[in-house]
Amino acid sequence: MTTPELDRQLRGHYGSFRRDHAVLRDGLLEQLPAENAGQRAARRAETTSRFFRRRLLMRLSAAAVVGLVVGVVVFLVNPGPQGTTWADVVKAIGPVESVQYRTSQDAGENQFAEVNTAAVNYVTPTAMRTDTWAGGPSYTPLPADMAAKPPANRRVVRRDGNEVTQYDVHWSDGRIDSVVQRIDYLCTSCPPLHAQHPDLSDAERVLAMWRALHNLPPESVLKRGSTEVDGQRLLRFQVIGGMTTPGAEGAAFGGFILVDPRTKRPVQLETGSTRWTDIRINEPIPADTFAAPAVPEDLDAEVTWQFTLTADAWHKPGFAFRVLDPQGKPVITEKDFELTPLGAGPGGFGGVSPEDGAALEPGAVPTIVSSTGQLTQQGLNKLDAFMARNPGAAMTIEITGEPPIKRQVYGRLSRDNLHGFGQGAVRVVLPTLADLKATTQPAQPGQPGLPGRPGAPAYGPEGMMEDGGGPRQPGGFRGGRLPGRP
Amino acid sequence: MTQDANGDPADDDAALVRATLAGRAQAFGLLYDRYAPLVRALCFDEVRDLTQAQDLAQEAFLRAFRELPRLRVHEQFAPWVTGIARHVCREWRRGAGRRRRHLRRVAEFGDVGTGADPAEHRNEASGGDADRDELCRVRDAIAALPRREREALHLFYLSEQPADAAAKVLGLSRSGFYRALERARARVQRILGLQRTRNGVTP
Numbered sequence: 001m002t003t004p005e006l007d008r009q010l011r012g013h014y015g016s017f018r019r020d021h022a023v024l025r026d027g028l029l030e031q032l033p034a035e036n037a038g039q040r041a042a043r044r045a046e047t048t049s050r051f052f053r054r055r056l057l058m059r060l061s062a063a064a065v066v067g068l069v070v071g072v073v074v075f076l077v078n079p080g081p082q083g084t085t086w087a088d089v090v091k092a093i094g095p096v097e098s099v100q101y102r103t104s105q106d107a108g109e110n111q112f113a114e115v116n117t118a119a120v121n122y123v124t125p126t127a128m129r130t131d132t133w134a135g136g137p138s139y140t141p142l143p144a145d146m147a148a149k150p151p152a153n154r155r156v157v158r159r160d161g162n163e164v165t166q167y168d169v170h171w172s173d174g175r176i177d178s179v180v181q182r183i184d185y186l187c188t189s190c191p192p193l194h195a196q197h198p199d200l201s202d203a204e205r206v207l208a209m210w211r212a213l214h215n216l217p218p219e220s221v222l223k224r225g226s227t228e229v230d231g232q233r234l235l236r237f238q239v240i241g242g243m244t245t246p247g248a249e250g251a252a253f254g255g256f257i258l259v260d261p262r263t264k265r266p267v268q269l270e271t272g273s274t275r276w277t278d279i280r281i282n283e284p285i286p287a288d289t290f291a292a293p294a295v296p297e298d299l300d301a302e303v304t305w306q307f308t309l310t311a312d313a314w315h316k317p318g319f320a321f322r323v324l325d326p327q328g329k330p331v332i333t334e335k336d337f338e339l340t341p342l343g344a345g346p347g348g349f350g351g352v353s354p355e356d357g358a359a360l361e362p363g364a365v366p367t368i369v370s371s372t373g374q375l376t377q378q379g380l381n382k383l384d385a386f387m388a389r390n391p392g393a394a395m396t397i398e399i400t401g402e403p404p405i406k407r408q409v410y411g412r413l414s415r416d417n418l419h420g421f422g423q424g425a426v427r428v429v430l431p432t433l434a435d436l437k438a439t440t441q442p443a444q445p446g447q448p449g450l451p452g453r454p455g456a457p458a459y460g461p462e463g464m465m466e467d468g469g470g471p472r473q474p475g476g477f478r479g480g481r482l483p484g485r486p
Numbered sequence: 487m488t489q490d491a492n493g494d495p496a497d498d499d500a501a502l503v504r505a506t507l508a509g510r511a512q513a514f515g516l517l518y519d520r521y522a523p524l525v526r527a528l529c530f531d532e533v534r535d536l537t538q539a540q541d542l543a544q545e546a547f548l549r550a551f552r553e554l555p556r557l558r559v560h561e562q563f564a565p566w567v568t569g570i571a572r573h574v575c576r577e578w579r580r581g582a583g584r585r586r587r588h589l590r591r592v593a594e595f596g597d598v599g600t601g602a603d604p605a606e607h608r609n610e611a612s613g614g615d616a617d618r619d620e621l622c623r624v625r626d627a628i629a630a631l632p633r634r635e636r637e638a639l640h641l642f643y644l645s646e647q648p649a650d651a652a653a654k655v656l657g658l659s660r661s662g663f664y665r666a667l668e669r670a671r672a673r674v675q676r677i678l679g680l681q682r683t684r685n686g687v688t689p
Contacts, residue, residue, distance in 0.1 A: 006675050012617075013624045014643035016536055017523040028544055029515050032551055463551065 033236050084235055084264055086221040089257075092264035094228050096210040100280040101269075117152075121206075127158035127290040128203035152175060157199040158290045162186050163405070164200060169293045179293055179301040187309045188402060190435060210281060213257075227258065234258040234267060264448045294409065301411025303384070303387070304425045311368050311430035313401050314339075321428075323383060324396045331395070332387045336379025337428060341371045370435045373428040381426060384413040500560035507554060514554075521564055523644040525571045531601075531636060532575035533628065542578055546571035564647075564655045572646055627677040634658075635670035642667050 006229040104118040122129040154169040168180040204330035216239065224236040237257045256270030270277040295301045313319060314334070322336035374384065386395075387409045413425040496684075499520075515630030517670065525546055529539035550567045557566055628636055641652040653663035 001677055001679050003671075006671065006678070008676070009620060009624045010628075010639070010643055010671075010674070012583075014523070014527065014640075015626065016621075016645060017526040017530070020540070021519070022520060024540060024544060025515060025518055028518060028547055031544075031548055032511055032514065086600055265610075326565060 002238050006463055012140045048277070070384060082257065083221075084236060084261060086216065088264050089237070089259050089266065090214050090216075093210070093214070093266070095282075096207055096214075096284050097124065098285055099206055099210060100278070100283060101276040101284065102278040120151075122285050122289050123129075123203045123205060124285065124290075125204065127156070128199045129154065129156045129289055130199075149311075150176075154293065155199065156290050156293065157203075159200060162402075165292075166199070167293050176299060178291075179295050179299060179411065180414070181292070181301055181303045183303075183305050183407075184406065185305070185307045185397075187307075187313070187399075189310060189313075190308055190431075224256065226261070229258065229268065233261065235261050236476055295375065295411060302414040303411045304414045304427075306427045306429060307399070308429045308431070309399065309402075310436065311370055311432045314428070314430050315368050316400075319400045320398060321400070322398045324398060325386060325390070326393050326395065328396075332375065332379045332383050332426075336375055336382070337373040338376050339371045339373040339428075341369045370431045373430065374424050375426045380413060383426065387412055490681050498560055498561070503554065503557060503560040506551070514547075514551055517563060517567075520646060521567055522547065524564075524640055527640040527644055528571050528637070529575055532572070534576065534625075534629070538578075542574050543571060546574045549574065564641060564651075565596040565657075568655065623678060624674070627674045630677055631670050631673055635666050635673065638663055638666035639670040639674070 040169055100120070100122050102118065102120050117134050118130055119130050119132045121131075130153075132153045132155075133149070134152040150171045152171055154167070156167040156169075158164075159167055162185055164184045164186075166180075166182040168178075169176055169183075170178045194226060220240055222238040222240060226233050226235050226240045228234070235258065238259060239255055255269060256272070257266050258268035259265065260267045265281060266279050267277070268278060307321075309321075314321075319334065321337070322330040323332045325331055356477075390409055393409045395409060397407065399405070413423070499517065502513045502517050505515070506520075508579075522543055525543040526539045529542040529546070530536060533539055533542065546567060550570050553570070557563065590681065628639065631639065637656055638652075641647075641655060645652045645655070647655075649663060650660055653660050656663060656666070
């Protein structure tokens, strides 16, 4: 093919793009908007400022979003453990008001495997709840069905003014088979020490421990890299020396705290053989967590009461103790109680020192001594009959020198033969003012002291000394029991 | 072609753009005269259908008119409007894909054709079958060129601008433009020669 021939063919081809040009041109010019481009340009110039601002904002927003996404991605890909200090963790925790955590205990791979337990704990300054499941594997998340499956036991303890109420609920085969309510009342003039309840003391110590972590000096914390737990990488801090870890007091090794790098909050605690998981600090706890458990219709809750008052007030002329029905009629009074001086009861109250009981010689009854008391069988029957006939009714307890106590009938008085007497469902503990004053003095090591005395065994809900008369370890837990440990 | 826009002495693109912005639509008509064939050729490269290429070129110029206030460098009208044309063609292709898929689905339920095939629309050339065949061969040869060479060919045959201005549209120097043009012509010549040989026609 020659060049002129090629040129002819190309011109023939390109000529087709000029075909109908005039018609198309006229058509286009007719389609042009009536408003000319220049006018629109001028108007746009007038609105440039607003337009610019809008576009600027859009661009800034887009840049911010992109920056945020990049930051989040970078953070997720590389949590930056090297950048997280204990100070960051402390800052993320903030002032500790409540703690939720999970504990587990392993009985090992043996015949006791069925006693493996796991517990979920809720702790606030005035309340504590522990739900315990039996048979759970050790140191692993709770079984998936735990949310649906009721626990084996639930203990709720809460303080309302002068009262500490404890509920113990027990499940068997998925059904509640017992509910126990125990209420301890402490007189307004009694030292707060008497208000100590084992679980609430533990709760206070749990909170105190986390609060103490705020004040740890930098040299008390070591960064120990990170570890992967259940697919999640957690930062590892070791707290050394000086840390008051429950169950590990005084040990040079404080414990390891695992921190979520994203929230910078502790999620696990390992100290000695104890391991807390799923730690949630200051997360909201539903109000009904510490409410009185609902009692099934086929069950009566067992109720026990204990009042700690002063013997001086009890024996003062004109003293009255009355439980009133809704109409104000007394159901029982102080005359329905049978008192027993400390150290003189049958079988004794183990742990009372000879020094304390030496003055209580037969025939030489002191005017006022520390004593305990319980309802007579007749008084017990009267109060129990009232409760059986008036479920849910409001009642008032009047005690001279104390504000009126309002309670609601919750169940029936416990008929357990708690102390060999059978009437222990409603008890009074009556230390003298002198003995109360003595409670401010520490007991000698190895020497049992008076009820409530620091370093000495205190009265438990049943009025018995829980630690078998042995001295408590300073700052330790009763019987070495860790908070939340089943 | 190089007439003034309503008396403006300057007939370069920038002056015509300014005149258009000043409200003289005829100035835009002159820009259209200058670049519409080129834009149609570019659209044809994309759609291989002359009627469709004309429609797309119209759309490109309409958008250009609307967006003209955004053109900051008025001298760059030619690359700018060809860029708009390519964008319009891309949009059309995306829409065409959807249309084809839709028609294919409809065809599955009834005896409906699957729509336009660019190859079916090559018969717009007037004249006999021989002319049409020759035109188709030329178009196929041009379609086989690399983009840069093809556009150089378009500019040479369709732009009434001097070679310098045409080269600027492609972002080439004058010599670079001519080299691309020569390569394009040689390649088309070779392709057409091969086609003739294949069809039994002596070159």
